[in-house]
Amino acid sequence: xxxxxxxxxxxxxxxxxxxxxxxxxxxxxxxxxxxxxxxxxxxxxxxxxxxxxxxxxxxxxxxxxxxxxxxxxxxxxxxxxxxxxxxxxxxxxxxxxxxxxxxxxxxxxxxxxxxxxxxxxxxxxxxxxxxxxxxxxxxxxxxxxxxxxxxxxxxxxxxxxxxxxxxxxxxxxxxxxxxxxxxxxxxxxxxxxxxxxxxxxxxxxxxxxxxxxxxxxxxxxxxxxxxxxxxxxxxxxxxxxxxxxxxxxxxxxxxxxxxxxxxxxxxxxxxxxxxxxxxxxxxxxxxxxxxxxxxxxxxxxxxxxxxxxxxxxxxxxxxxxxxxxxxxxxxxxxxxxxxxxxxxxxxxxxxxxxxxxxxxxxxxxxxxxxxxxxxxxxxxxxxxxxxxxxxxxxxxxxxxxxxxxxx
Numbered sequence: 563x564x565x566x567x568x569x570x571x572x573x574x575x576x577x578x579x580x581x582x583x584x585x586x587x588x589x590x591x592x593x594x595x596x597x598x599x600x601x602x603x604x605x606x607x608x609x610x611x612x613x614x615x616x617x618x619x620x621x622x623x624x625x626x627x628x629x630x631x632x633x634x635x636x637x638x639x640x641x642x643x644x645x646x647x648x649x650x651x652x653x654x655x656x657x658x659x660x661x662x663x664x665x666x667x668x669x670x671x672x673x674x675x676x677x678x679x680x681x682x683x684x685x686x687x688x689x690x691x692x693x694x695x696x697x698x699x700x701x702x703x704x705x706x707x708x709x710x711x712x713x714x715x716x717x718x719x720x721x722x723x724x725x726x727x728x729x730x731x732x733x734x735x736x737x738x739x740x741x742x743x744x745x746x747x748x749x750x751x752x753x754x755x756x757x758x759x760x761x762x763x764x765x766x767x768x769x770x771x772x773x774x775x776x777x778x779x780x781x782x783x784x785x786x787x788x789x790x791x792x793x794x795x796x797x798x799x800x801x802x803x804x805x806x807x808x809x810x811x812x813x814x815x816x817x818x819x820x821x822x823x824x825x826x827x828x829x830x831x832x833x834x835x836x837x838x839x840x841x842x843x844x845x846x847x848x849x850x851x852x853x854x855x856x857x858x859x860x861x862x863x864x865x866x867x868x869x870x871x872x873x874x875x876x877x878x879x880x881x882x883x884x885x886x887x888x889x890x891x892x893x894x895x896x897x898x899x900x901x902x903x904x905x906x907x908x909x910x911x912x913x914x915x916x917x918x919x920x921x922x923x924x925x926x927x928x929x930x931x932x933x934x935x936x937x938x939x940x941x942x943x944x945x946x947x948x949x950x951x952x953x954x955x956x957x958x959x960x961x962x963x964x965x966x967x968x969x
Contacts, residue, residue, distance in 0.1 A: 563879060569867035570875040576659055579709030601643065601660040608668040611639065617680050635680055637689035637751065638672050640664055640735070644693040645700075645725075646755060647715025647794050648783075649864035649876070650829060650857060653693045659716075660708070663699045666735055670742060677744045685745055690736065691752025696759055698732040700725065714864075714876070717757055718794040729762035736768055749775050753824075756780050756804035757796045763807055770811035774819050778808065781824040784832065785840045792831030792868060792886060794876070823849070827898035828889045829857040830868035834920060837901035841933060842925070845904060854902040856895055907942035910934045 568586070572595075575581040581597035602610070619631050643658040644651075669690070677683055692698075702708035702716070703724050716722045740748045750773045759766050769778070782801045784790050790797060805821055812819040825840060844851070859866035867875045869890075873883040889898055897916050900909035913934050917925055925933040 563871060563873065563881070563883070566867045566871035566873050566875040566883070567879040569862075569864060570879055572655075572862070573714050573864060573875075574712050576654055576714075577709070577711060578658070578660070580712065598658060601658050601662045604663060604665050607642065607662050607664050611664060611672065612668060617676070634688075636676055636683060636687055637691070638669055638676070638687065639692050640669050640690050641692040641694075641698050644697065645716040646694065647713075647718060649792060649794050649868070650783075650826065650860075652860060652862040655862045657693060661697050661700055666731075666738065669735060670738060673739055673742050673745060677742070685747065687739065687745060687748045689751035690739060690748060691750060693752070695750050695752035695754045696729060696732060696765060697755065698735065700727060700758070702726070715794055717755070718796070721757060721761065727758055727761040729759070729765035733765055733768050736773060740772060747775075748773055751779075754778065754780050757800045760800060760803050760807070766804065766807045767811040767814075770808050770817070770819060771815040774812070774817075776818070777820055777822045779822045779824060780804070783824065783826050784829065784836070785825075785843055786832075786836040788887075789826075789829050789832040789836055792865065792874070792876075793826075793829060825851070825854065825902060827854055827856045827902050828895045830865050830886050830888045832889055832898065833887055834889075834894070834897065834916065837898045838917075838920065838922065838925075841901040841904045844902070845933060850905045851902050854899055856899050904933055907939050910938060911943045 571584065575584060576598060578598045578600050583597055584595040586593045586595075617635065619626075619628050640663065642662045643660055644653045645659050645661065647654065647659075673687060676687065677685075702711070702722075703726050707724050713722070716725045721727065736748060739745065750769060754769070759769070780801070782798060783793055783795050785798060787797065801823070808819070808821060827837065857865065857869075859869040864875060868886045869888050872886055872888055873879060874886050875883075877884060889895060893912075897912055900906075900912050900916075903909055904913065914926055917923060917933070926936060928935045928937070
């Protein structure tokens, strides 16, 4: 309980405009935690990003292929910080809750530098983004309100009326970046905060028309209200609104494009029934997840405090605090991942057993309305049993019943 309380205090004291130093006694000594630093100005941030970086891996790696470098070598960071407050993430603690944005000129100079200096450039900028794709130059409308605010999120449970959600500076940046000579395409690979994007349909139009390469990744993370409330993520109505606009603008641009939603398994607040509901939704919508992520408690994240304490530190922590259901143990965590990968035959034995335990044998069968079949292909099933081996992944492509492609 003390750990949950300490986590809550730490996150409340995360605004550099009003944060106080935190002091914690350890035997005969005190540990002093300074308040967060003031955010960098645009000029200061430009100076940091325009230092003479080589844009190459360190020579010690030789000719080795470095996946992280391959992912970011043609990308440009346009901002730092995040005011989303997602409980499974600690970006706010690393980069601040106030968005720090580079100038348009500085970003365009880096695009030109990539064009002129980075080996292998083919004309495609892989990303203009940051912790979030579309928080560039977004901020509180009032500096005095911003300095006094102690909310952990500017967008949950709804978008704060004091938040400026104007995406015009970002739209103008996209247009100028793709107009740089030698640049053929500018893609957006950072996660789009779709509740913010819904406030600016012109941004979604720009994204769908010019900056999506067939698939756009977004992160609802969960389907049910239980886990969503513990993640501090918007409900699925927000996702459906964004999807409708994205589909509309993709069609108007004459493009066949799809959203690829990300989900987290075994997050605090997630029951077996929540994962089953999500699996049924995934099948109904023709999604077959190739890679899934299971929640891992990481340093400083609020969800980590939920995981260890079993209570909700999003509210004042007392002896009567709201309990949080936490899926733990190897078998239950495997089960939650298996629900996300319901189509993998290696998971079917575990899912059959779970569905019978949950009284949902109606979902076991060989029809379209069933989640998993009754048969088991030869050579599969070992990874999903109680004493199973680690999951073996496979890549599955095809079409849903509506004719839409999935991967």
